[in-house]
Amino acid sequence: MEYGVTLRVAARALARNKMRSALTMLGIVIGVCAVIAMVSVGQGAERQVQQQIESFGTNVVYISAGSPSRGIGGMRFGSWAVKTLTIEDMEAILKEVPLIREAAPGVMESAQVVFGNQNWFTRVMGTTPNYLSMRNWAVAAGSMFTEDDIHAAANVCVLGKTVADLLFGEQNPVGQTIRIKSLPFRVAGVLTPKGQSAMGDDQDDRIFAPYSTVQKKLKGQDWLQFISASAISREASVAAVPQIESLLRERHRIRLGEDNDFQVRTQSEVADLAQATGRIMTLLLGSIASISLLVGGIGIMNIMLVSVTERTREIGIRMAVGATEDDIQRQFLVEAVTLSLFGGVIGIALGVVFSVLISNFLQWPTLVSPAAVGMAATFSAAVGIFFGYYPARKAARLDPIEALRYE
Amino acid sequence: MAGKLNNAVICLEDIHKVYDLGEVKVPALQGINLEIGPREFVAIMGASGSGKSTLMNLIGCLDRPTSGRYFLENIDVSQLDSRDRARIRNRKIGFVFQQFNLLARTTALENVELPTIYAGLARQERHSRAHATLKLVGLEAREDHFPSQLSGGQQQRVAIARALINQPSILLADEPTGNLDSHTSVEIMELLTQLNHEQGLLVILVTHEADIAAYAQRLVLLRDGLILRDVHVRDRQEAYEVVKDLHALPTESVS
Secondary structure, eight states, X not given: OOHHHHHHHHHHHHHHTHHHHHHHHHHHHHHHHHHHHHHHHHHHHHHHHHHHHHHHOTTEEEXXXXXXXXXXXXXXOSTTTOOOXXXXXXXXXXXXXXXXXXXXXXXXXXEEEEETTEEEEEEEEEEOTHHHHHTTOOXXXXXXXXXXXXXXXXXXXXXXXXXXXXXXXTSOOTTOEEEETTEEEEEEEEEOOOOBOTTSOBTTSEEEEEHHHIIIIIIOOSOOSEEEEEESSHHHHHHHHHHHXXXXXXXXXXXXXXOOSEEEEEHHHHHHHHHHHHHHHHHHHHHHHHHHHHHHHHHHHHHHHHHHHHTHHHHHHHHHTTOOHHHHHHHHHHHHHHHHHHHHHHHHXXXXXXXXXXHHHSOOOOOOOHHHHHHHHHHHHHHHHHHHHHHHHHHHTSOHHHHHHOO | OOOOOSSOSEEEEEEEEEEEOSSOEEEEEEEEEEEEOTTOEEEEEOOTTSSHHHHHHHHTTSSOOSEEEEEETTEEOTTOOHHHHHHHHHHHEEEEOTTOOOOTTSOHHHHHHHHHHHHTOOHHHHHHHHHXXXXXXXXGGGTTOOGGXXXXXXXXXXXXXXXXXXXXXXXXXXXXXXXXXXXXXHHHHHHHHHHHHHSOOEEEEEOSOHHHHTTOSEEEEEETTEEEEEEEOSSHHHHHXXXXXXXXXXXXXXX
């Protein structure tokens, strides 16, 4: 029996029970739609995280004070408690590790900031002017503080967009004086917006000041919490890690067998980790949605079983006039696959619509990848074959004599 | 091909059929020997439970005998598997049922076409054959009607056309007039007689009605799974008399 004829027979059988076929298909439609929409959410998030990390630069090496491997016995808890990382370390790295092109220090303080009758609790980061250029971060108005400000430990600062908006509203902050921990700081500039970080916090909710000012005037310390460095390439960033480690161990006089009192991480490591995390999330969302596809498949099986019983006499007639078991099996299998494939196609279309709706109304990033669409289509056809097989087999195994007698 | 070379279309040799119902074994046929030649018109008669349905299913290759051999056109078909039996049914046997057994919501033409689909004929060929066959049974004007739009007699004509479309060796008719009024029954029987006379079609009729059996040239009476009588008749008058005799035979079991 030719496939064209088989298809036509299947199409007609399905058309005969339009409502039932539509409802059966609906199960697959919902399943495929859910898979497409959920996977698009997962992949969208994955891509966004990836982009943010890449915008940060994949050649970034991040050196922080303290190390999680130093246990309670060592009394070392984190970057705030470890006093050994200094600006001299940074200078040494720049001098002795040629793979590192640039570096900026980081010292953080949380503080209440006040302008006029407005106030806001934010974080102040002490650094050097090149931190902005390393992060491709531009000044929107005014200017960045200078090397001279660092030498002088001057009370100047640059505001992130969120802080500027909250304290100044419509006013121009440049040239104004704000109070950080009750010390007056001149606002030298305002930064362009940077948006959320990969971890989801607002990068614009921040004030930048010379690291020397933050160390001496806000924190009263002479060490750093971290150093942000950039290598000449992504590969170089990984290669630089052991060099930085041995240099710092030497400088910090860490003996053989003792743990580091600092931690060196590369952005590419973080990127890989984030990617793995994102993939797990996508997989999780996809598998939860697949359950509904499975339920849709069971719906197909159910309806096909009913259909086989209802059409027992038809099967008997077909067998009497010469249909083989294979012919009958193929006919019912094609019906099941037609149902699931049509459902799959509609589901894919709906899933794409949903993912667009999700990104428009919930502001979540979504990404419908051809791979996900292809997989959903394959999967829905597979569901048809898998759940159609048993009813089709049952139909083919009918005894023609019994089937002809069936009322 | 273990064949007995003679000109019989159907040759049954010591056919037994036992239904295994688990606890009991029910013998339905207990040694049938029967030869039927080309162009014959045979009526198989018998009370219910005599084994005539079983015999018909075996001749129609819907079932296999428990033992014995069945030669159809000199080919032993008694132990073929289901696929080969389907092929034999498709090409060599045409079925006509009491219930007509047409596919609902399917036009007369498409119903007639059905066996050609499984014979693997091209679309054009299927169509022209279905046309011609419907014309042969006088229904060329009803091609596009659904079974529900046809009278019983017309439905049975469609079924006969379907049985004939692959030019089978045998037309097997199981109580073909059982659901028809007497006037239509005569029409259908005349159509079968005409096909037998003009096309030389071998017709095997299973019936318990004397009037219907009387159209045949040969009467085979079954009882308890055995052939009790096998008579050739010259005309319908003689057939009537034989049938009457057969009915007069004692009905209790001979075994």
